[in-house]
Amino acid sequence: MSSKSAFQTATGDSLPADISCRWPLFVLLSGAVFWLLAGSILTLIGTIKFHAPDFLAEPAWLTYGRVRPAGLNAMIYGFCLPSALGLTLWLLARLGRTTLAGAIPVVFGGLLWHLGVGAGVVGVLSGDATGFEHLEFPSYAVAMIAASYLVLGVAGVLTFRQRAERGLFVTQWFLLAAIFWFPWIYSTATILTSVYPVRGMAQAVVGWWFSANLILVWFGLVGLGIVFYLLPRLLDRELESHYLAMFVFWMLILFGTWTGIPKTAPVPAWIPMMSKVTTVLAGLALLGAALILHRTLGADYRLLSTDPSLMFAGFAVASFVIAGFMGIAEVLSGASSMLHLSWYATARSWLQLYGFFAMALFAGIYYVWPQLTGRPFPLPRLVRLHFWLAASGVMLAVIPLAVGGIVQDGNHANPEMAFVDVAKGTLTFLRISSIGDVLTLAGHFLLALNVLLAIGAFCWDRVRIALRTATIELQEQGVNS
């Protein structure tokens, strides 16, 4: 080690998995960070309109009905999916002690993915949205994303197949299941809503089914897969335990996939009823995940603060559990309660999407990136700052909305109160939650800054090495002659 010069330590010695994942993940992750920024800015514009309806009211493409879905879809398809897939590929290569299969196709697949998201966001803003929540992207964007997924998914499966380490770790089952789960739900939902649409209410049922499968099951599989890797890795101990993780896995898959149909859905009673009981049963996955965190930490939660990725990961598991129980409260609330039609539901799905999944992805990105470049992030302090901004931002966004939703639900049941007054009553809560959105956005800038500087530093390293080698060669030639 000591014989090597500084620049060699920086880029030499990298594991084959890390080297092969470098450019594919640069493309997937930096594009993801771009969409994270774009998505959160669009969402923020949408939120501001609640306080100042005149704000950017003029151009049609910046109206609420377009910026809100554009922002949310940029968040899901622009940030969540590509970072999840990038981290999945890296984890499968690392855990299998192999290299990434098809690294070059993956680079192009990643580019195509981000182009597809671009087309989708522009499409939604220009009025081409499909009208199904979480599936708003128009067909041309969906085609690009699907083609790209084919490349990334196949690369994932091939990487898994060529693994040198035969024993499987928990994370691998979660990620492999996720690789197959997404194309199943995405193609089913797209075909049944847009290509050969089913009739009437069945379309809405397909939409609800897809949202629940994406947000609870798929996010759950990938997010927990990442967290279950980082916990033992960063704590330098075993995950507690293999069987508990298996329990979580099956509960999530068996029961989670039935959830999501609200009780007021105008469909035969068995559909919402099935959703209700499975939502409660999927609660076992939440308990299991909480137990895994608790036992792996040995009940010492202060250990989380030793590492920023652990902080993100711990927060993610907590959000997963809380959001899940919020969902259970929603289905168990009395027949007269319409919580699922209030801001409470928005709060819950945001906690699931951001508090859990995005936070787990941040944990993964902050951990994995330095493995790829062989250098720490240029501004390490900002990583912790990002955590605090994100954590307080999520709480500020979610808690007021949840409380506001409960108040709103109570007021809706009051016949004396006009609907407009009920809506106005939620305004204070919305204001506070917008502050949360601003904080999370600030955090995204910190992440973007670190990623930009890290890519810059990596490229600069490359140039320096090239120059140094060239100089040495020249000198040697000089000595020889």
Add this chain to the structure above:
Amino acid sequence: MSSGMRATGTRDTVVAEPKASRAPVPVWLFFLLFVLLFWAMYEFDRRGGWFHSQVYTPYRSLAELQRYQPATGGISLERGKVVYETVCALCHNTDGSGKPNQAPPLSGADWVVGSPDRLIRIPLAGLTGPIEVKGQTWNLAMPAMGAALSDDDLAAVLTYMRSAWGNQAEAITPDQVAAVRAALAGRMQPYTAAELQAIP
């Protein structure tokens, strides 16, 4: 670089990928699983309508649903509505509310939802003289508007009247109509209210 350096921001050079312990799942989780499964089946059985495509919340079963169906006894309400609108609505109004000085109301009238034997006689033979309907006395005459209708059609229209506009009474079957028609034995004389009251 030691293998211990595995913090965010440093790089792994020695690969000791994580392992999971083989500690078993706590028994209470399985216990909870079975309790919840039992609850889920109970709850589904109680309110899930057993996959029936016509049972919607808040109804729980087909049987419960049928209790709230208008009583028709196999007679077509659509047919009844058509007959009503072509034969009776002219005087009694399409919504059964009657018309001042022309015909008394049928909605909410005891004559309609009450004894089938009295009701069937009115259109078969006609009605004349003073009659009290919903607390108001009318003194007009109604011709035998239903005498020319078939048993099926008359049963249908009467059944429709007994289930429309908030009325709720059991259906009248073609057999009942046929029986009354036979009992009248070609009577042409319109009934009076007093005469009808004598019929059970």
